[in-house]
């Protein structure tokens with residue numbers, strides 16, 4: 001993502017905005033979908049994120065990578081939607097543990113096969129994580145946000161964010177290497 | 183240094199997720215890894231896990247076809263969306279009796295309704 005393109009967007013250049021959207025919206029939609037697990041919710045969160053991004057663009061100083069800045073805006077939208085949805089369906093969180101039980105079959109990954117974990121299986125394992133672990137791991141390990149950034153977007157302490165990433169990775173490890181538990 | 187200060191496998195494994203993205207383990211952990219027959223493989227699992235997770239960023243799922251169109255229109259429609267946002271927020275407040283409302287979601291929903299209605303009509 002070129003800084004020039006971002007600068008043109010700041011000046012209200014709609015064609016530049018079109019290019020910027022085209023270059024980034026698949027990743028942003030992917031982030032929202034991995035957090036929300038529902039295509040329509042993810043599309044709404046994506047729209048909301050770009051609306052916020054359009055308005056907040058003037059505040060982007062170019063001191064961080066634009067993609068990281070955009071991911072933070074998207075994380076903010078997706079987490080807001082998650083909270084709104086939770087209020088409507090309080091029971092949703094409880095299904096996570098059930099999903100966990102029927103999550104991906106064990107990977108027969110040993111030795112040299114370690115380097116190439118099955119990505120679809122990993123997606124499934126991520127989807128099956130309880131919400132607070134899923135959001136933390138998705139933002140940290142898929143999209144490269146810092147612990148500090150994750151703490152801010154999730155409105156929790158940095159220590160709590162670190163713990164969630166840590167435990168989330170541990171759960172993923174158990175799901176992906178079920179047959180390797182000593 | 184006495185044997186009793188050596189870390190156990192359980193202690194080391196508890197810490198391994200923190201080193202999954204390539205951060206250098208502490209000296210005590212490294213010392214254990216250099217002597218233990220099992221823990222290095224466990225470390226390798228975490229590294230493989232996080233390395234693969236990182237590749238998911240570019241593994242994008244197909245967004246709905248209309249999404250790109252509605253995102254591209256944001257500059258020309260941002261003003262109109264403000265009107266909808268305020269309207270929706272006021273109505274929600276009226277019906278929900280002042281309950282906290284996810285205002286941020288309202289604008290996205292307003293745009294997205296276009297697609298859902300179009301699908302329903304098809």
Ligand SMILES: [Zn+2]
Nearest residue numbers: 191218220221
């Ligand atoms: Zn050991």
